[in-house]
Amino acid sequence: MSGVLPASADTGQPSPWQINLQGAASPVMESIHSFHAFLLAIIVAVVLLVLVLLIVVMVKFNEKANPVPSRTTHHTLIEVVWTVVPVLILVAIAIPSFRLLFLQLDLPKADLTVKVTGHQWYWSYEYPDNGAFTFDSLMVADADLQPGQPRLLAVDNEVVVPVNKIVRIQVTAADVIHSFALPSFGVKIDALPGRLNESWFQATKEGVYYGQCSELCGKDHAFMPIAIRVVSEADFAGWVAEAKQKFATADEPARFAQNEPVAGAVAAAR
Incomplete structure (x- = not known):
């Protein structure tokens, strides 16, 4: 599953000298x-x-x-x-x-729901339809980038969704206003503290698609990317089974303790 690449050069992430919109994947x-x-x-x-x-x-x-x-x-x-x-x-x-x-x-009937929460300066994701597990997604520092991972866009924990399924996203924020934006999916919706906004997408191509927070949310606004990996239904089912173990609710305190030095990781990526 880790070998899945964006569908084309102009889809999923910006390309050098690009002057047009990113390629459509929804x-x-x-x-x-x-x-x-x-x-x-x-x-x-x-x-x-x-x-x-x-x-x-x-x-x-x-x-x-x-x-x-x-x-x-x-x-x-x-x-x-x-x-x-x-x-x-x-x-x-x-x-x-x-x-x-x-x-x-106008949200169609969803096959899957993903709840998105914006923080300073990272994203948290929850899958209420698949066991209600939650995980944080932080930008990968320059020193930790693997071959093929784009700088300032790669994250440690990607969102994974099945191809050709309607995904409803519920977006909120824990501190200040953020904005959840995925250019290749045509998604851009504000994350507001105390409010739940909804949008949707239906990814039509397997691959990895990147976005960023597009609302000025503080000094590290530019360092909270979004990465969504679109896979087959079989691969998604396998990932869910692994994620339930990896991101078990019982490990939540340790998860937050592990991600405590967010500012240090972001500073190292600059």
């Missing part, structure tokens, strides 16, 4: 990609139209070509066009935008 992110391409086409068309109009004005209405300028102050057709066309453009943008928001916020 239906929501695929819709975000489509909406992004649609908006880009509209933006390019508007920019080209404005460029053409500016060139026409500069060529046709300069002092040399038009020594006697018109004194027209109103033009009904032009005023109607420049009012109606932007409204139509906004309506064309609003329809797929609302459809995408509904897709993101």
